[in-house]
Amino acid sequence: MRIFDPHIHMTSRTTDDYGRMAAAGVRAVVEPAFWLGQPRTNAGSFADYFASLVGWEPFRATQFGIRHHAAIALNPKEANDPRCREALELVPRYLAKDSVVAVGEIGYDAMTPEEDDVFAAQLAMAIEYELPALVHTPHRDKIRGVARSLEVVRNSTIDPGRVVVDHLNEVTVGAVHDSGCWMGFSVYPDTKMSPERMVEILRVHGLERMLVNSAADWGRSDPLLTRRTGEAMLAAGFTDDDVDTVLWHNPVTFFGQSGRLDLTDLRGGDPTYEGNSILRGGS
């Protein structure tokens, strides 16, 4: 089983996780920029974070034969803090980078006027930089949050086929399906979505435009739940090809719209010297 995790926060994961993910079949990931648990208080903090997403994390991933790409954005929660707002000016610089394949996570947290502005501004950046967009949906007040997000997408000139609306469930999938946007599902140990529920959604709504991710981060989460979802699909009677469609081809197609997805030479392009690297302890 080959796996492309289209949404995972590796910054918050250990090097051991990379090893376990590689052993489970994960070959590529997209890490979208988000909040870190501890709120940031200045734009410089974002500059270092973005630098890590296009520097250290890809280096760490490559040690395990995993290709790391990023999505860059000022997230909606911190968009509400005036001390962080300057970070919005940094975003375009990072959208120009080779390994950046989307604008994200954008969208809503508490649906404030500040979030409206930053969401719209970053959708416009997605158009300017010819990148797809990854839209986070709120944990609270999700149903209205999804509806409002879809309205913002409709009011933008972005092609819905270049937008994924993420963290969906049984209640919110229908509206996104009808909008033409891609549908993202974050499979978690005991909240958002489980492998079994995910399989049922795939049975009802089909495999097209479906993206399954672990969204693993600093919270209770598991980077191997993409694999567990593939196994649950097989157990429910889906074929190997179906699993490959959902866990590989779909994310490749979606992020491939950036023109920057690089999946060549996944095992051979090791930038370390003779295998000496953090695999052996680093400095």
Next chain:
Amino acid sequence: MESDARRVARDVVADDGWLADAERRVARDPASIVRLFASAGRHCGRASLPQVEGWTADEAARARLLLALPVAAVPRRVEDLYRYGDADEKRAVLKALPLLPLDGGAVPLLHDAIRTNDTRLLAAALGPYARHLDQASWRQAVLKCVFMGVPLSAVHGLTERADAELATMIADLRDERDAAGRHLPDDALALLKQLT
């Protein structure tokens, strides 16, 4: 090595005119280098250049963009492009430093690269421009190469600059490794032998 690198920067990047146009834009409007520098690999490719060992097409293209800057703009742009660069851009800046009209003012970039745990940046920091690095920092960087397994062939002018203090540091590391049942890379042992 330095003259080879200059040749890379001048002659050997194959492209469809994008680079020549980008150089003209950078000469006219230095701020335009920000986006052009980031996208150089997508236009010029990233293949190794057979003509000059150790350089890739994107690194050479980026060196040419830096060389196209008005001289007065070089120090500020170099610092900015490194600071906000991805790992490939940072490495390209480091490799281009000895080709640029700079005094020792870009040494802080070397310190930054040497602080990272990215072996590619560490190696790139120890090119010809590292002559501006003070001896204590240079020794620590060489020792870090040994520690992380970066081949010492990455260190420009190694045998001329290596001294007794570096030998002591490498010998101590060798003793620690031996105690742990591990060993120093052959190139470090060879250097040690030469120094003692």
